[in-house]
Amino acid sequence: MVINKIAVGILAVALAYPQPNFVGRSFDRVLMLETKGETSASVSLGDIDGDGDLDVILAKGRHWPLVDLVLRNDGKGHFSTEKLSETADRTYSAALADLDGDGDLDIAVSNDRPDKKLIYRNDGKGHFTLASEFGDPTWSTRYITVADLNGDQRPDIVVANRSSKPELPRPSFYCLNDGTGGFPKCTPLPTQSATIIVAADLDGDGFVDLLIPHRDGGQSLVFWNDGKANFSAPMAFGPEHSSIRAAAAADIDGDGKRDIVLGDEKGGVRIIPNLGKRTFGAPLPLGTKPSSPYSIGVADMNRDGKLDVVVGNFEAPGSVFFNVGQGRFVETAWGDGQGAVYGLALGDLDGDGWPDIAAARSEAPNAIWFNGPALKK
Numbered sequence: 001m002v003i004n005k006i007a008v009g010i011l012a013v014a015l016a017y018p019q020p021n022f023v024g025r026s027f028d029r030v031l032m033l034e035t036k037g038e039t040s041a042s043v044s045l046g047d048i049d050g051d052g053d054l055d056v057i058l059a060k061g062r063h064w065p066l067v068d069l070v071l072r073n074d075g076k077g078h079f080s081t082e083k084l085s086e087t088a089d090r091t092y093s094a095a096l097a098d099l100d101g102d103g104d105l106d107i108a109v110s111n112d113r114p115d116k117k118l119i120y121r122n123d124g125k126g127h128f129t130l131a132s133e134f135g136d137p138t139w140s141t142r143y144i145t146v147a148d149l150n151g152d153q154r155p156d157i158v159v160a161n162r163s164s165k166p167e168l169p170r171p172s173f174y175c176l177n178d179g180t181g182g183f184p185k186c187t188p189l190p191t192q193s194a195t196i197i198v199a200a201d202l203d204g205d206g207f208v209d210l211l212i213p214h215r216d217g218g219q220s221l222v223f224w225n226d227g228k229a230n231f232s233a234p235m236a237f238g239p240e241h242s243s244i245r246a247a248a249a250a251d252i253d254g255d256g257k258r259d260i261v262l263g264d265e266k267g268g269v270r271i272i273p274n275l276g277k278r279t280f281g282a283p284l285p286l287g288t289k290p291s292s293p294y295s296i297g298v299a300d301m302n303r304d305g306k307l308d309v310v311v312g313n314f315e316a317p318g319s320v321f322f323n324v325g326q327g328r329f330v331e332t333a334w335g336d337g338q339g340a341v342y343g344l345a346l347g348d349l350d351g352d353g354w355p356d357i358a359a360a361r362s363e364a365p366n367a368i369w370f371n372g373p374a375l376k377k
Contacts, residue, residue: 022324023302024374027334027357033071033079033366039064042143042343043360046096046105049126051075054347056358057084058366059094062342063112068094072126077350077370084128089115093343097146097155100181106131108157110144113137117144117159119181134175134183135159142215147199147208149174150229157183160194164216172197172212176229190234192218200249200258203278211237213244213262220244224278238262238272238283246296250307252323261286261309263293269311269321286321287311287331299346299355301371310334312341312359320357339364 033056042059049055049072056071056079065088071079084094090112099106104122111117117135120128134157135141142162146155154177163170169192175183191212198211207227212234213220220242221234238244246263253259257274262283264270268291273281286309295312302308306323313319317337321329334357335341343360350356354371361367 022322022330023304024322024330024332025302025320025354026332026372026375027320027369028375029370029372030336031077031079031368031370033058033081033368035365037339037361037364038066039362040066040342040360040366041091041362042093043345043358043366044094044096044107045345045347045349045358048072048096048105048122050104050124053351054349055079055126056345056349056368057094057096057107058360059091059109059343060360061088061090061111062092062362063090065089065115066091068109070126070128073349075351077356077368084109084120085130089118092142093144095144095146095157099146099155099177101154101179106181108134108144108146110141110159111137112142113140117141119183121181132182135173135186139173140170142195143197145197145199149199149208149225150176151207151227152177152179154179154181156229158197158199158210159186160197160212161191162195162215163193166192166216166218169193174210174229174231187229189223189231191221192216195245196247198247198249198260202249202258202260202274204257204276211247211249211260213238213247214242215244217241217243222278235278237280239267242267245294246311248296248298248309250298252298252307252309253327254306254325261296261298263296263311265292265294265314269293269296269309271309284327286329287319291316291319295341295344295359297344297346297357301346301355303354310344310346310357312344313337314340318344318357318359334369335359336364 053075060066068084121131143160171188175186193216223231260272270283292314339361
């Protein structure tokens with residue numbers, strides 16, 4: 001990673017005491033989405049049936065086959081549960097996007113080996129039919145994201161594959177959309193081990209680049225896109241050794257460039273400022289207590305115009321870091337500290353205008369923590 005040690009900018013992270021105009025929020029109202037904890041891995045939000053509210057897709061299984069779930073929202077935060085399929089599989093993530101260009105949200109499902117990677121098409125009313133496969137069933141896939149990599153106005157798929165053995169590196173892949181929601185060809189990326197991929201324009205040229213953090217002790221990489229899904233030789237990013245499970249890209253400091261938020265299982269949460277011209281500042285710690293971050297989301301949780309950082313942890317309460325500007329944050333806890341929050345998604349699920357926290361957990365029930373007024377002391 002190219003680091004400018006002088007021009008670090010205003011993003012020098014520190015925890016702050018609440019400011020006079022700080023708008024706090026609480027996350028004490030919870031809805032359990034299941035009665036027992038299983039091995040869930042990710043949660044996605046989207047309006048699958050066109051009724052104007054956010055529905056929930058729960059990806060379940062990990063190494064042990066389970067059935068993925070579709071939860072329909074009545075608009076007030078009450079849900080009815082359906083199976084995505086009758087077939088149990090080892091799902092790590094299920095990404096929502098209009099893959100075939102018909103105006104509704106389809107689902108791309110990443111399964112761990114030996115299960116097939118699957119595309120489900122939406123009939124427009126939130127009913128899904130298995131349409132096709134992509135990739136290779138032997139891939140040890142942990143995560144997929146969708147983004148238009150070649151500028152054809154169709155979402156493509158990027159696949160993160162893991163290898164816990166440095167001597168046996170596993171490439172990640174990107175699979176271009178054929179224009180109809182099929183993904184007949186996948187191209188390898190020279191990575192070693194990944195469980196998360198960030199697809200975002202990191203250099204401001206209008207094209208989606210790829211940051212692929214290293215999961216198992218090696219070097220993270222950035223692949224720069226020429227706009228036609230031709231990627232540069234990777235640029236080293238971050239520390240030489242990392243164990244990153246979670247990552248996001250967002251303009252945290254408001255300077256118009258997307259910064260990087262990383263959740264390292266051993267090193268905690270760090271913000272890496274984007275200095276422009278494909279250079280980044282030194283990592284800046286977020287939070288004062290040791291944590292084992294498993295998931296990260298970014299949204300304006302208190303509607304003050306600044307992006308906040310939400311972290312889900314392993315067997316510990318999560319944190320909402322409210323951005324109060326000038327590189328300062330106010331931390332508020334959320335969650336009950338049970339299980340491991342493998343995935344989280346942020347959005348207004350009860351129709352009150354405030355983004356809530358949906359958490360996919362292993363060894364604890366999946367749940368929603370609703371965004372409410374700050375508790376009076």
